[in-house]
Amino acid sequence: NIVMTQSPKSMSISVGDRVTMNCKASQNVYNNIAWYQQKPGQSPKLLIYYASNRYNGVPDRFTGSGYGTDFTLTINSVQAEDAAFYYCQRIYNSPFTFGSGTKLEIK
Amino acid sequence: EVQLVESGGGLVQPGRSLKLSCAASGFTFSNYYMAWVRQAPKKGLEWVATISTSGSRTYYPDSVKGRFTISRDNAKSSLYLQMNSLKSEDTATYYCARHTMGPYYFDYWGQGVMVTVSS
Numbered sequence: 001n002i003v004m005t006q007s008p009k010s011m012s013i014s015v016g017d018r019v020t021m022n023c024k025a026s027q028n029v030y031n032n033i034a035w036y037q038q039k040p041g042q043s044p045k046l047l048i049y050y051a052s053n054r055y056n057g058v059p060d061r062f063t064g065s066g067y068g069t070d071f072t073l074t075i076n077s078v079q080a081e082d083a084a085f086y087y088c089q090r091i092y093n094s095p096f097t098f099g100s101g102t103k104l105e106i107k
Numbered sequence: 108e109v110q111l112v113e114s115g116g117g118l119v120q121p122g123r124s125l126k127l128s129c130a131a132s133g134f135t136f137s138n139y140y141m142a143w144v145r146q147a148p149k150k151g152l153e154w155v156a157t158i159s160t161s162g163s164r165t166y167y168p169d170s171v172k173g174r175f176t177i178s179r180d181n182a183k184s185s186l187y188l189q190m191n192s193l194k195s196e197d198t199a200t201y202y203c204a205r206h207t208m209g210p211y212y213f214d215y216w217g218q219g220v221m222v223t224v225s226s
Contacts, residue, residue: 001169034212036152043202043216044144044152055214087152091212094166096142098152 002026004088006099013078014107021102023071023088032092035064035073038101039084048073049091080106109133109215111203116220119193129186129203129217136184137161140206142213143177143188145199145222155201156188157210166210171197193224 003026013019023033035048046055048064051071061076075082083106088099115127127143143155156177157166165177176189186203200221204213 036213038152043218044213045216046212046214049207049212085151089152089154089212092210094157094210095168096154096157096166096210097168098144098154101151 001095002029002090002097004090004097004099006086006088006102008102009100010103010105012105012107015078015080017078019075019078019104021073021086021104023066023073023099025069025071025090028068029090029093031067032090033064033066033071034089034091035062036087036089037082037084038087044087047086075104078104078106082106109205111205111215111217113201113203113217113220116201116222118223118225120226121194121224123193124189124191125193125222126190127188127201127203127220127222129188131184131186131203131205134205136179137181138208140208140210141177141179141186142204142206143175143186144202144204144213144216145197146202146219147196147199150199153199157206158186159210190222193222195224198222198224 005024031051033051036044038044052064063074142157158177200219202219203217205215
């Protein structure tokens with residue numbers, strides 16, 4: 001079964017900084033990756049699909065990249081409201097496995 | 108406006124069964140794959156089940172295969188999750204989620220319903 005490994009587990013960033021988080025698939029998933037943001041007490045929200053496509057209404061400071069097994073979510077000029085957990089997910093083929101998440105804290 | 112509203116959660120004893128429901132509105136339900144995703148307390152997201160538009164195809168991870176059954180009633184715009192032989196590790200918030208047209212990403216999520224498995 002496919003495993004999605006996210007790193008780092010957590011990070012603490014200042015407002016205005018750039019942040020990069022990673023997702024590594026245990027096998028080739030082509031560009032079949034989505035990224036979600038989950039704030040405390042809320043349901044997850046879709047940010048990025050097919051590795052690099054920004055979903056409707058998502059600020060352009062969020063950028064996804066990668067192909068095959070290695071993927072990256074970058075947030076340029078982090079804002080206070082970006083404090084959340086971020087999850088990658090394999091899509092298109094079952095199992096639709098999630099990564100374990102990266103917690104982003106704002107200093 | 109797309110809405111997904113889960114119901115049916117609660118406290119259940121280990122080994123017993125529980126059925127969750129998800130009422131969908133604001134879109135043509137029969138055109139979309141649907142799914143359940145769960146999140147144990149203070150843990151990450153875990154995909155639980157997916158069903159095709161007609162209900163003819165279902166998909167599960169090994170952790171719930173044989174115990175959980177996903178189904179749908181397109182006439183009622185409703186999604187269900189029958190959970191049998193429940194274990195303490197099934198304790199979680201269960202989210203109903205809409206796949207895009209096809210088994211792709213989840214573009215809408217419900218607010219979640221809590222299931223607690225405990226004696």
